[in-house]
Amino acid sequence: MTTKLFGEPVRRREDARLIVGRGRYLDDIGHTALAAAFVRSPHAHARITGIDVDGALDVEGLVAIYTYEDLTGPMAEPLPVLIPHPQLTEPRTGYPLAREVVRHVGEPVVMVVATDRYVAEDAAERIVVTYDELPVVVGVDAAYEARAAVHDDVPDNVAARHHQETGDVEPALAASPRTLSFTQYIERSASMPMEGRGVHARWDADDRSLRVYSSTQASTSVRAAIAAKLDLSLDTVEVIAPDVGGGFGVKIVHPWPEELLVPMAAIALGQEVKWAEDRREHFISSAHERQQRQDVTVGFDDEGRVTALDVHVLHDNGAYTPYGIIVPIITATQLVGPYVIPVYRVRVDSVYTNTVIVTPYRGAGRPQACYAMERTMDRIADELGLDRAVVRERNLIQPDQFPYDHHLTFQDGRPVIYDSGDYPGLLDKLRTLADWSSADVLRDEAAARGKLLGIGMAMYVEGTGPGPYEGGHVQVLGSGKVLVSTGLTSQGQGHETAFAQIVASELGVPIEDVEVTTGDTRRFAYAVGTFASRAAVMSGNAIALAARGVREKALRIAADVLEADPGDLEIDEGLVQVRGTPGASIPLRTVAVLSNPLRYAFDEAAKQATQFTTHDDSKPPVAEGDAPGLEHRDYYSPIRSTFASGAHAAVVEIDPETWEIDVVRYAVVHDCGNVVNPMIVEGQVHGGVAQGVAGALYERMAYDADGQLQNASYMDFLMPYASEVPDVDIDHQQTPSPLNPLGIKGAGEAGVIPGTAAIASAIEDAVGRRITSMPISPTELYDLMRSEDSETTATAARRAGTGVMA
Amino acid sequence: MKPAPFRYADPGTLDEALAVLSAEGAGAKVLAGGQSLLPLLSMRLAAPATLVDINGVPGLDAVEVTGDGVTVGALVRHNALLHDDAAARVQPLLARATANVAHPAIRNRGTTVGSIAHADPSGEMTSVLALTDGSVTVATPSGPSTVEWRDLFVGPLETSISGPAVVTSAFFPALPPRSGTAFAEIARRKGDYAVCGAGVVVTLDEDQRVAAVRASYVSVGLTPEVHDLTDAVIGSPVEKADWTAAGELARTLVDPDGDIHASADYRRLLVGVLTGRTLAEAAAEAAAAVTRE
Structure with a gap:
């Protein structure tokens, strides 16, 4: 029997190629292409009064200059609102090139095309754009105050008022034995893939067809958008995501202005055109996430059980809303986490600011949600003098309560019904893994070394694998090679390996025979994209179904040849055989040859399938309802999302002289249902934790009041190095999803979600002062410790009272 | 993030380098390791008309060590100095400070x-x-000259050197007898520019009493300064010396700026x-030196 590769820690097949430099990223394509560069707004909010290109015209190598005036047809209209929502009452999007008004630093105003990027930048530098500056709105509080408006026709700056409630929260709060209210903030960070965005377009004038390479997370939808915006028939456009050097969400947004303008120029000029984003462009013109103000009121009883929860979120959506209100909806609906919340009301005001747009970044609203809920749990524990783990335990949904309906509507328009989970199991494992009960011992030991030690935890539930669908295609060639394709894209997650494992296991072939292609509309034209921890759930299941279809057909053909019942056959190591009858077998590759009745023997193997070799003349060569070839295409479309879960704990040590914060221990218990490849899942968790630590302690978008990003480089935007990321202890729990054939849940984003909440809790535990704004840096912690306004926690006061050092 | 056009010269001798610099005037810039200059070019924060690459100039890559001090040639990489035991x-302080310069690839x-x-x-x-009271040697068309550190640093990213000139070496005087040094930095991430760094020299008398204390800081103030903290101790x-008191004194002497990473x-x-x-x-190191005497 073939080793079942599903569930095994198979080493990633793509790594050798990528590590030795054989990857083919966007900028590796089209060395002779013309290059595009952009003149971008230096102002956060301004009216364009003039564009003078004269100075650029004598730059040797300049090919073309485009402004808004050069855009025609659909290109002259605003960019699409990708995900409309009834509560997004004031959606606004920009134009491919700014029309009259710019609303954030970095908005594209002019596109320059030249013989190479150097020349394009030389010409761009000589173009003079004049502006009348307008009042600038930065930050959610300023947006809500609305002394100035980002969009003239949205004077209150509110793009959407999102509102969900599961009962009458005000009476429930009034009837609660205890209540507490607090306000907290969380700052912006961003995806920051190593490879920025990029587009390469080639127009074949004779064939009248367009090939576009884009560093995207959604090639099929980029294709549709390009066709629509450039007035092309869909069949004449192909879009390919080559190797993509990371996405983390930012590349799900589409069409980016550049994704439309570069193909437009390629068609107009009849030459290949390429744009590869540089890092500064990425900072000021792609997308960010995470800034929110959260006002929380919670009702609870003396045991710490939540009776009602009322949350108001001010969500910063940046200057435009091309991705709708997906991020705040996720915050609103994932906030309840693994807990029973008898009455819940959430109101989100999503507001415009003169900053880069806000769209999903790994976690996509969930780190904020987890921060709100978990810090609420911490507050309850502090108020009642209870162990933070105990308060959580008392509120958890129990294993016998699944499926658990929160009576909320999720980001996919479908109900938030948790499919399966064991949250008490997670908490128990975490307490053991993190040695939760020894915290006081660790604290004393650190105090003896002059350090302040604290521990914190956070739990989460993550809706993963939303629809509407993905598809898979599996084909066995006469060579024995198995081709697998799916339309969603890969950004380094290990899809080549995980999908190959699924096919090898389902079909009974060596994994070496399996070749996986993703994100290429020539191979698979129907897809949604890679986001929301959905690739394994959606394409994994679709590919499994496709492989099962191939297996069924292979067994049917082989049964004919072997004169056996298909039910008696098995496929192992690429050989179809009668179970228990050695020698009664046929290679799968031969079955593939026979599946395609031939007239012409183009190679040696093909002879077996030609018309004078096959002898059964009692039926047509291709049976009615059948098709030539050993291949199958199938789709997976779930009724609703599947819900993964986890629990993290962080131990921090703080130097009370310098206020440096060191995460000395980080524990993760993770449940994503059945695991295709535990090594890949652990890698995803590690990367997620790195971004969680980043968001808690290092990264932020430092906008000044004028809307200028002060740290738009890797020198000042502090993405942590390996030296800043703690070692991670991982324990797994597997609660299969009943919703899909493979029983899996998504794992891509999980690692990042609880970082901010858990680390805030640990710092608060260490210093005994309330932490209400994240991320936090040593200089800010120093200010907090000196401030007369900072609140001492009840826990710290109790510890001081009992003589235990805080 | 592509540099503006520039001419490139790679002279084979110092005289050739100076000739190019003389001919090109103020628009010329010397390129050695390029770790600060090239990012400035790519971000178009600097746009020199000509880069004069001195990497092909012989004789600039030596670390010379004498009893008086260490002379570091213009092409000596941080990493070479870091691992120069004689120096x-x-x-x-040379090895102690260079260990804090960025990351290995940059060093x-x-x-x-x-x-x-x-x-x-x-x-650093x-x-x-x-801190070591050093100087640099500057080659000019009219011959070499020595510039003391006090006369060298004019402002952030600005020295007193003007006209066609190549800094050919830096001289770091030897550590005085009965002295010890230390260097430490706090950075947000390992290898980053320091939020604050400190280098110190403590000199004792023959009876192990504190005779002199000097300190200099990184990322504090617009130009390097040396602060004499002797009075505190x-x-x-x-x-028995109260080093905390010296620290308190230092706090009153410095005038740091705030930025997005740290307040003043x-x-x-x-x-x-x-x-x-x-x-x-x-x-402690100085005390050990006295004991050895």
Whole structure:
């Protein structure tokens, strides 16, 4: 029997190629292409009064200059609102090139095309754009105050008022034995893939067809958008995501202005055109996430059980809303986490600011949600003098309560019904893994070394694998090679390996025979994209179904040849055989040859399938309802999302002289249902934790009041190095999803979600002062410790009272 | 992020380099390790008309160690200085400071003299040049001259050197007898520019009493400064010296700026803490030196 590769820690097949430099990223394509560069707004909010290109015209190598005036047809209209929502009452999007008004630093105003990027930048530098500056709105509080408006026709700056409630929260709060209210903030960070965005377009004038390479997370939808915006028939456009050097969400947004303008120029000029984003462009013109103000009121009883929860979120959506209100909806609906919340009301005001747009970044609203809920749990524990783990335990949904309906509507328009989970199991494992009960011992030991030690935890539930669908295609060639394709894209997650494992296991072939292609509309034209921890759930299941279809057909053909019942056959190591009858077998590759009745023997193997070799003349060569070839295409479309879960704990040590914060221990218990490849899942968790630590302690978008990003480089935007990321202890729990054939849940984003909440809790535990704004840096912690306004926690006061050092 | 057009010259001798610099005038810039200059070019924050690459000039890559001090040639990479044991014996601050310069990849290309000529107040080696009372040698068409550190640093990224000139070496005087040193930094991430760095020299008398205390800081102030902290601890027996008091004194002497990574107050706090910590370490080393005598 073939080793079942599903569930095994198979080493990633793509790594050798990528590590030795054989990857083919966007900028590796089209060395002779013309290059595009952009003149971008230096102002956060301004009216364009003039564009003078004269100075650029004598730059040797300049090919073309485009402004808004050069855009025609659909290109002259605003960019699409990708995900409309009834509560997004004031959606606004920009134009491919700014029309009259710019609303954030970095908005594209002019596109320059030249013989190479150097020349394009030389010409761009000589173009003079004049502006009348307008009042600038930065930050959610300023947006809500609305002394100035980002969009003239949205004077209150509110793009959407999102509102969900599961009962009458005000009476429930009034009837609660205890209540507490607090306000907290969380700052912006961003995806920051190593490879920025990029587009390469080639127009074949004779064939009248367009090939576009884009560093995207959604090639099929980029294709549709390009066709629509450039007035092309869909069949004449192909879009390919080559190797993509990371996405983390930012590349799900589409069409980016550049994704439309570069193909437009390629068609107009009849030459290949390429744009590869540089890092500064990425900072000021792609997308960010995470800034929110959260006002929380919670009702609870003396045991710490939540009776009602009322949350108001001010969500910063940046200057435009091309991705709708997906991020705040996720915050609103994932906030309840693994807990029973008898009455819940959430109101989100999503507001415009003169900053880069806000769209999903790994976690996509969930780190904020987890921060709100978990810090609420911490507050309850502090108020009642209870162990933070105990308060959580008392509120958890129990294993016998699944499926658990929160009576909320999720980001996919479908109900938030948790499919399966064991949250008490997670908490128990975490307490053991993190040695939760020894915290006081660790604290004393650190105090003896002059350090302040604290521990914190956070739990989460993550809706993963939303629809509407993905598809898979599996084909066995006469060579024995198995081709697998799916339309969603890969950004380094290990899809080549995980999908190959699924096919090898389902079909009974060596994994070496399996070749996986993703994100290429020539191979698979129907897809949604890679986001929301959905690739394994959606394409994994679709590919499994496709492989099962191939297996069924292979067994049917082989049964004919072997004169056996298909039910008696098995496929192992690429050989179809009668179970228990050695020698009664046929290679799968031969079955593939026979599946395609031939007239012409183009190679040696093909002879077996030609018309004078096959002898059964009692039926047509291709049976009615059948098709030539050993291949199958199938789709997976779930009724609703599947819900993964986890629990993290962080131990921090703080130097009370310098206020440096060191995460000395980080524990993760993770449940994503059945695991295709535990090594890949652990890698995803590690990367997620790195971004969680980043968001808690290092990264932020430092906008000044004028809307200028002060740290738009890797020198000042502090993405942590390996030296800043703690070692991670991982324990797994597997609660299969009943919703899909493979029983899996998504794992891509999980690692990042609880970082901010858990680390805030640990710092608060260490210093005994309330932490209400994240991320936090040593200089800010120093200010907090000196401030007369900072609140001492009840826990710290109790510890001081009992003589235990805080 | 592509540099504006520039001409490139790679002279084979110092005279050729000076000739190119003379001919090109103010638009010419010397390229050594390029670790600061090239990013500035790519971001178009600098757009020199000509880069004069001195990497092909012979004789600039030596570390010369004598009893008086260490002379570091213009093409000596940070990493070479970091691992030069002879230099470290004569002036231990060299290895201690270069260990804090960025990351190995940058230390492998970046030059110590180049970073001094760049005059970045967040550079380690500008601070060490000041603390050791060092100087640089500058080649000009009219012959070489020596510029003391005090006369060298004019402002952030600005030196007193003008006209056609190549800084050919930096001289770091030897550590005085009965002295010890220490160097420490606090950075947000390992290898980043320091939020605050401190280098110190403690000198004792023959009875192990504190005779002199000098400190210089990184990322504090616009140009390197040396602060004499002797008054806080003068005459104190080394084992009883109140290094915290010296740190407190240092806090009153510095005038740091705030930025997005640290407030001025926080930098001042770190000046105090790092001063206290490094002085204790340096004093122990000085005491050991006295004992050896």
